[in-house]
Amino acid sequence: MKAFLILEDGHVFEGTHIGSEREVISEIVFNTSMTGYTEVLTDPSYAGQAVVMTYPLIGNYGICFRDMESARPWPDGYIVRELSRMPSNFRCEGSIQDFLEKHDIPGIAGIDTRALTKLLRENGTMNGMITTDERYSTENISTEKIFIEEILPRLKAYTVGNVVERVTCAEKKVLEGNGYKVALLDLGAKDNIAKSLHDRGCEVMIYPAHTSAEEILAARPDGIMLSNGPGDPKSCTQIIREIRKLYDAEVPVFAICLGHQLMALAAGADTYKLKYGHRGGNHPVKDLQTGRVYITAQNHGYVVDTDHLDARIAVPAFVNVNDGTNEGLQYTGKQIFTVQFHPEACPGPQDSGYLFDRFMEMMGGDK
Numbered sequence: 001m002k003a004f005l006i007l008e009d010g011h012v013f014e015g016t017h018i019g020s021e022r023e024v025i026s027e028i029v030f031n032t033s034m035t036g037y038t039e040v041l042t043d044p045s046y047a048g049q050a051v052v053m054t055y056p057l058i059g060n061y062g063i064c065f066r067d068m069e070s071a072r073p074w075p076d077g078y079i080v081r082e083l084s085r086m087p088s089n090f091r092c093e094g095s096i097q098d099f100l101e102k103h104d105i106p107g108i109a110g111i112d113t114r115a116l117t118k119l120l121r122e123n124g125t126m127n128g129m130i131t132t133d134e135r136y137s138t139e140n141i142s143t144e145k146i147f148i149e150e151i152l153p154r155l156k157a158y159t160v161g162n163v164v165e166r167v168t169c170a171e172k173k174v175l176e177g178n179g180y181k182v183a184l185l186d187l188g189a190k191d192n193i194a195k196s197l198h199d200r201g202c203e204v205m206i207y208p209a210h211t212s213a214e215e216i217l218a219a220r221p222d223g224i225m226l227s228n229g230p231g232d233p234k235s236c237t238q239i240i241r242e243i244r245k246l247y248d249a250e251v252p253v254f255a256i257c258l259g260h261q262l263m264a265l266a267a268g269a270d271t272y273k274l275k276y277g278h279r280g281g282n283h284p285v286k287d288l289q290t291g292r293v294y295i296t297a298q299n300h301g302y303v304v305d306t307d308h309l310d311a312r313i314a315v316p317a318f319v320n321v322n323d324g325t326n327e328g329l330q331y332t333g334k335q336i337f338t339v340q341f342h343p344e345a346c347p348g349p350q351d352s353g354y355l356f357d358r359f360m361e362m363m364g365g366d367k
Helices: 037-041 096-102 113-123 141-157 191-198 213-218 237-248 258-267 354-362
Strands: 002-007 012-019 024-031 049-053 077-079 106-109 126-131 173-175 181-186 203-208 223-226 253-256 271-287 293-304 314-320 326-331 336-339
Touching: 002 106, 002 141, 012 096, 024 077, 024 113, 024 271, 037 049, 037 096, 049 113, 106 126, 113 126, 113 271, 126 141, 173 191, 181 191, 191 203, 213 237, 223 258, 223 354, 237 258, 253 258, 253 354, 258 271, 258 293, 258 326, 258 336, 271 326, 293 326, 314 336, 336 354
Parallel strands: 024 049, 049 077, 077 106, 181 203, 181 223, 223 253, 253 336
Antiparallel strands: 002 012, 002 126, 012 106, 024 126, 173 203, 271 293, 271 314, 314 326, 326 336
16 A cells, blocks of 8 residues: 655655554654664654654564563654565564554655655754555646645644653552662653663652652652653643752752753753754764763754853763764752763663763762
8 A cells, every 4th residue: 555755845755554554743753773673663752753764674673572662652653665574583573564553653664765864854853744645646646736735734733742741651650679769750761761770779669750849759769860751841841840849959860861851941951952853873972071982872852052051050961972962961069960862772882871870879889
């Protein structure tokens, strides 16, 4: 069955339908990872977005459920150049096609993802629609342009909205341990964040995103973790107010991705939207304290504005080697540090998992 991707600027890509036949409008973003598509699909930070995979062949090792970063996939849509229909791997437990169908996620294969990615890089992230409606086929010269003109206002009007509410846990959960008590605020947390803490002996108390600071602090945690998550950080106004209270408390805080941005906003800094974001497992980041560069996993469309950052609030701790944007902050006079990338992921031979050890030291070292 044919499928069509229509961008808000009028570009139409024609390919083959994969996954669900449901029509969807979403923000179109691209990910440069060569592997790890299971982790990408199950990353809650992709809620409200349709993901373009730039690597040309996706699905060759199938779906491995142990690699999932949450209980289900989150993207609105999935866009690939070639989808492997016959995965081969001893860990394979299913195909991407079946996985997408089961979770009602529409997709499109067989399009020129390189051309699409270049459009998004040159013109910035755009909204788009994935559909199987034949009226949008380039073969229907008489009707194609009419239907496209009708749909463009809807595409331009789409907003991701406050998607944190969709991805956060419904109630408090606890991973029991014998070490430090860590309160993890689930803004769309990947499972490996809690696992990275639990593997270090921590008892991890996982709280829904809209939990009050008073409830978190009443549990007397040794440290607080703010997780990754989707959407525009400025839409999380109530969460920012609660994080301000955590900022004022004398408890060590480590924040990742959206949590990093929300802490900055809570402390009085600002954020802005990138032209096309950073998404993939191959982004070089420099630790300004040691001078060492790490290959990191990233998934974000917003960054903290350090050009107008008051040094009395925080100073840059990490920087993106490619474009110079901020990748982390150390808060002045506080036991708070935050990073834009994902230290719980392992995208390269020297990943940044040591940051969890730094957090352990902030809480008092080994226990």
